[in-house]
Amino acid sequence: MAIFNLDLPTQVTGLSLSSPEQLAGELAITVANALRAAIEARGSAVLVVSGGRSPITFFERLCGQTLDWSKVTISLADERFVPVRHADSNEGLVRHHLLKGEAASARFLGLYHSAPSLDEAARLAHVALAELGAIDVLVLGMGEDGHTASLFPGSPNLELALSADCERRCLPMQAPSVPRQRLTLTLPLLASAQLTLLAVQGQAKLATLAAALAGEDVSAMPIRAFLRRPLEIHWCP
Ligand SMILES: O=C1O[C@H](COP(=O)(O)O)[C@@H](O)[C@H](O)[C@H]1O
Numbered sequence: 001m002a003i004f005n006l007d008l009p010t011q012v013t014g015l016s017l018s019s020p021e022q023l024a025g026e027l028a029i030t031v032a033n034a035l036r037a038a039i040e041a042r043g044s045a046v047l048v049v050s051g052g053r054s055p056i057t058f059f060e061r062l063c064g065q066t067l068d069w070s071k072v073t074i075s076l077a078d079e080r081f082v083p084v085r086h087a088d089s090n091e092g093l094v095r096h097h098l099l100k101g102e103a104a105s106a107r108f109l110g111l112y113h114s115a116p117s118l119d120e121a122a123r124l125a126h127v128a129l130a131e132l133g134a135i136d137v138l139v140l141g142m143g144e145d146g147h148t149a150s151l152f153p154g155s156p157n158l159e160l161a162l163s164a165d166c167e168r169r170c171l172p173m174q175a176p177s178v179p180r181q182r183l184t185l186t187l188p189l190l191a192s193a194q195l196t197l198l199a200v201q202g203q204a205k206l207a208t209l210a211a212a213l214a215g216e217d218v219s220a221m222p223i224r225a226f227l228r229r230p231l232e233i234h235w236c237p
Pocket residue numbers: 050051052053054055077078079090140141142143148149150
């Protein structure tokens with residue numbers, strides 16, 4: 001299928017939106033529909049979202065969706081090793097922009113733990129994530145280097161985090177930009193999601209996607225691991 005002038009593999013679909021606002025609105029509707037379906041089928045739903053700066057409008061639209069938020073558990077694909085009140089905290093972002101109004105009744109399972117080291121924080125997150133349950137919806141972002149979640153090219157632990165038999169749910173990672181200390185869900189847990197959505201904004205990230213589609217090495221561009229699976233891309237300029 002050809003979208004955004006890219007030839008996508010058959011398991012990958014793409015939606016081209018005209019603006020960040022339209023992307024946020026469409027993504028919020030898609031996620032809310034999937035959460036409602038999971039609640040209908042199982043009585044509860046699990047949503048995993050990404051951090052960074054681009055999801056803010058999406059979070060603001062999602063929390064306005066009508067559904068039984070008390071039956072939803074929300075967690076993060078990745079986190080920065082900073083306290084929740086820090087400007088770079090993904091948990092802080094979710095608490096400020098998503099867990100409000102009706103959505104405040106959702107259960108939130110964060111990755112950050114106040115621990116003496118990043119390794120210990122990742123171990124505590126691994127233990128806490130045993131309570132997450134099966135992921136219904138995963139919303140990924142992507143950096144211009146082809147990282148997604150905090151699966152950064154060149155980071156120690158990347159090979160382990162990407163391996164199909166990795167038994168850790170969360171691993172410590174190193175980012176090329178500050179804050180460098182990160183926590184990421186590992187590929188087996190992320191790839192277990194029923195529905196995986198990738199939100200991408202701008203021409204530079206479109207070029208990143210094109211480069212990812214043109215090669216094979218997952219360690220060089222970890223987003224490639226998700227382009228091999230069913231994935232719905234939402235893109236806007
Ligand atoms: O560092 C991160 O970067 C990516 C992309 O963030 P964006 O603000 O450029 O969309 C994000 O998906 C990831 O969760 C975040 O920690």
